[in-house]
Amino acid sequence: xxxxxxxxxxxxxxxxxxxxxxxxxxxxxxxxxxxxxxxxxxxxxxxxxxxxxxxxxxxxxxxxxxxxxxxxxxxxxxxxxxxxxxxxxxxxxxxxxxxxxxxxxxxxxxxxxxxxxxxxxxxxxxxxxxxxxxxxxxxxxxxxxxxxxxxxxxxxxxxxxxxxxxxxxxxxxxxxxxxxxxxxxxxxxxxxxxxxxxxxxxxxxxxxxxxxxxxxxxxxxxxxxxxxxxxxxxxxxxxxxxxxxxxxxxxxxxxxxxxxxxxxxxxxxxxxxxxxxxxxxxxxxxxxxxxxxxxxxxxxxxxxxxxxxxxxxxxxxxxxxxxxxxxxxxxxxxxxxxxxxxxxxxxxxxxxxxxxxxxxxxxxxxxxxxxxxxxxxxxxxxxxxxxxxxxxxxxxxxxxxxxxxxxxxxxxxxxxxxxxxxxxxxxxxxxxxxxxxxxxxxxxxxxxxxxxxxxxxxxxxxxxxxxxx
Ligand SMILES: Nc1nc2c(ncn2[C@@H]2O[C@H](COP(=O)(O)OP(=O)(O)OP(=O)(O)O)[C@@H](O)[C@H]2O)c(=O)[nH]1
Numbered sequence: 001x002x003x004x005x006x007x008x009x010x011x012x013x014x015x016x017x018x019x020x021x022x023x024x025x026x027x028x029x030x031x032x033x034x035x036x037x038x039x040x041x042x043x044x045x046x047x048x049x050x051x052x053x054x055x056x057x058x059x060x061x062x063x064x065x066x067x068x069x070x071x072x073x074x075x076x077x078x079x080x081x082x083x084x085x086x087x088x089x090x091x092x093x094x095x096x097x098x099x100x101x102x103x104x105x106x107x108x109x110x111x112x113x114x115x116x117x118x119x120x121x122x123x124x125x126x127x128x129x130x131x132x133x134x135x136x137x138x139x140x141x142x143x144x145x146x147x148x149x150x151x152x153x154x155x156x157x158x159x160x161x162x163x164x165x166x167x168x169x170x171x172x173x174x175x176x177x178x179x180x181x182x183x184x185x186x187x188x189x190x191x192x193x194x195x196x197x198x199x200x201x202x203x204x205x206x207x208x209x210x211x212x213x214x215x216x217x218x219x220x221x222x223x224x225x226x227x228x229x230x231x232x233x234x235x236x237x238x239x240x241x242x243x244x245x246x247x248x249x250x251x252x253x254x255x256x257x258x259x260x261x262x263x264x265x266x267x268x269x270x271x272x273x274x275x276x277x278x279x280x281x282x283x284x285x286x287x288x289x290x291x292x293x294x295x296x297x298x299x300x301x302x303x304x305x306x307x308x309x310x311x312x313x314x315x316x317x318x319x320x321x322x323x324x325x326x327x328x329x330x331x332x333x334x335x336x337x338x339x340x341x342x343x344x345x346x347x348x349x350x351x352x353x354x355x356x357x358x359x360x361x362x363x364x365x366x367x368x369x370x371x372x373x374x375x376x377x378x379x380x381x382x383x384x385x386x387x388x389x390x391x392x393x394x395x396x397x398x399x400x401x402x403x404x405x406x407x408x409x410x411x412x413x414x415x416x417x418x419x420x421x422x423x424x425x426x427x428x429x430x431x432x433x434x435x436x437x438x439x440x441x442x443x444x445x446x447x448x449x450x451x452x453x454x455x456x457x458x459x460x461x462x463x464x465x466x467x468x469x
Contacts, residue, residue, distance in 0.1 A: 009214055017217045021224050024253070028228035031246040032235060041240045049248045050094040056255045057087035063262040070269070074144050075134035079219075082126030086255070089119030120194040120230065124201040127223065131205055191234050198227040218261050225254035287362040289339060290346035298361035298369055302422045305357065305373045310417035317380035317412040318425050319370040320433040321349070321387065324405045324441040325398065326366040332399055341396055341404060342366060348390045352383075369426075377412040377448050384408045384444045409433030411447035 009017075064080035067073075137143045202223040205216065232247035285297040293301075302318075309316040323329075323345060330338040349360040349368055363369040370387070372380055388408055396404040409432025413425050428447040436445040 009217055014217065017221065021221060024221070024224055024228060024250075028231065028246065028250065031242055032232065035236045035241065035243040037242045039240055039242055039245055045245070046239075046248065047094065049252055050090055052252055053090040053255055054087060054094060056252075056259050057083045057090060060255065060259045060262060061087055063259070063266060067262065067265065072144060073134075074137060075130045078126045078130040078133060082123050082130065083255070083258075085119055085122040085126060089123075121197055123226075124197040127201050127219070128204050131219075195227075195230050195234055198223075198230040202227045214261060218258050221257045222254045225250050225257070229254060287346075290343050290362050292346045292350050292368075293359055293361035295361060295363055298359075298363065298371065301359070302371050302426075305371060306417075306422040306425075309373060309413070310415075312374075313415065314374045315376050315412050315414045316425070317372040317375040317377065317383075317410060318429045319372070319380065319384055319387070319408055319410040320363070320426075320429040321368040321370070321406045321408050322433055322437070323366040324407055324437075329398055329404065344394055344396060345391055345404070345406070348394055349387055352386055352390050358383075369429075375412070376414075377410075377446060380410050380412050381444070381446055384410050384446075388444055405442035407433060407436040407441045408444045409436050409447065410444070 061080045061083035064076050064083060068076035068080060133143075202220070205219050205223045229247050229250035232243050232250065236243050237247070238244060285293055287294040305316060323342070326338070326341075329341060333341075346360070346362060346368065349370065353359055353370075355372075357373040358371065358375075360368055360370045370383070372383060375383070388406060391406045392403065394404070398404045409429050411425055411428035411432055413420055432445040432447040432450060435450060436443050439445065
């Protein structure tokens with residue numbers, strides 16, 4: 001399957017992304033010029049943004065984990081960790097909103113909460129780790145195999161352990177109140193530390209992975225949006241100011257860009273999977289030479305149709321066709337022409353299947369089987385005549401002014417179903433075919449006629465050979 005994330009982007013997309021990043025930076029700078037300008041107060045804005053961030057980061061983390069499982073690329077794991085950390089932080093932020101929009105943010109106006117600093121550092125830290133792994137595995141792809149071994153589980157637990165230890169240390173063992181605490185504890189230095197971390201993340205994403213892969217491009221946009229977001233929060237976080245709104249909008253942007261690509265990737269995976277499934281089903285059910293259904297498909301479907309007929313109490317018919325003197329044809333014209341002849345006959349038979357449920361399959365060698373659900377013996381006989389004629393109409397020369405012909409035997413089951421099986425019906429049709437061959441070929445024999453002529457059948461079938469009832 002083609003992984004969109006690792007696809008090289010077209011130069012048009014590369015330039016579009018560069019222009020988009022430039023616009024993002026310019027818009028951010030312009031907004032900074034109107035930092036304190038008050039905007040209409042939308043009380044629901046901050047909770048709405050926090051909710052969207054929770055949903056998008058959680059989904060992104062889950063999709064990245066899914067990608068990791070499919071692609072076995074180790075860097076996707078810390079990347080998922082980065083988004084998981086942000087999801088956790090956004091949930092905390094959402095839970096701690098007590099009517100004041102201040103609490104929607106990791107950083108308050110002039111200070112920054114411990115928790116906010118933790119998530120800013122965690123998010124950026126994990127992205128840097130992911131990029132470092134990506135760079136390393138580019139040069140040493142075998143690293144993926146080593147890392148994906150037994151060490152994966154402890155590695156996955158590390159961020160979780162870090163969060164727990166941090167909370168315990170912070171709040172003397174009271175985990176829940178540590179999560180809910182939004183009181184500004186740490187002052188400006190952590191805010192600046194956070195900004196430096198965001199700036200370093202952007203620079204490293206660009207420097208570590210200056211390739212043109214889709215994942216790099218979108219991570220660059222996400223990292224730049226995040227840097228602008230942190231910058232806005234740091235300058236001024238007065239609720240409902242232009243700056244405050246901009247910071248929130250940027251946070252949305254930074255978390256939805258990668259999500260959009262991941263959703264695109266998922267839809268492509270689903271499409272590829274459906275295509276592969278359809279291709280494999282086709283391969284598994286079709287005969288490679290003639291293109292019609294194979295024996296495996298017949299066995300599966302005939303059993304189902306038998307049970308359906310049993311449930312509905314309707315008749316079911318079966319025809320067996322065999323090309324006459326095909327060995328002689330092969331010997332005379334060669335196997336390549338023999339194959340062509342088989343193909344022509346198979347296609348002619350297939351073209352005459354008109355009712356839904358009717359189908360022809362290659363039973364093996366130069367033998368075909370036709371299943372006719374809900375068809376009486378008379379209907380089946382009419383179908384046999386039609387197929388016999390269809391082969392005659394092909395006018396395939398068998399040499400010496402002869403044409404290739406087929407022998408047909410058919411049988412119909414009218415019940416009681418509990419005393420029979422599809423295999424028994426198959427044996428009856430086979431017996432009728434055998435009789436057609438014994439009687440001189442190029443003809444149709446119905447099993448029901450055999451069954452009514454017991455004396456005849458006894459002479460035809462010596463002891464030990466299955467005879468009609
Ligand atoms: N060209 C070709 N020949 C095949 C294929 N499958 C089976 N055959 C040939 O079909 C012939 C079947 O021969 P037999 O079973 O003796 O039957 P027949 O010569 O048709 O004689 P009757 O059925 O009694 O009329 C053999 O020569 C097989 O090699 C195939 O896929 N391609």
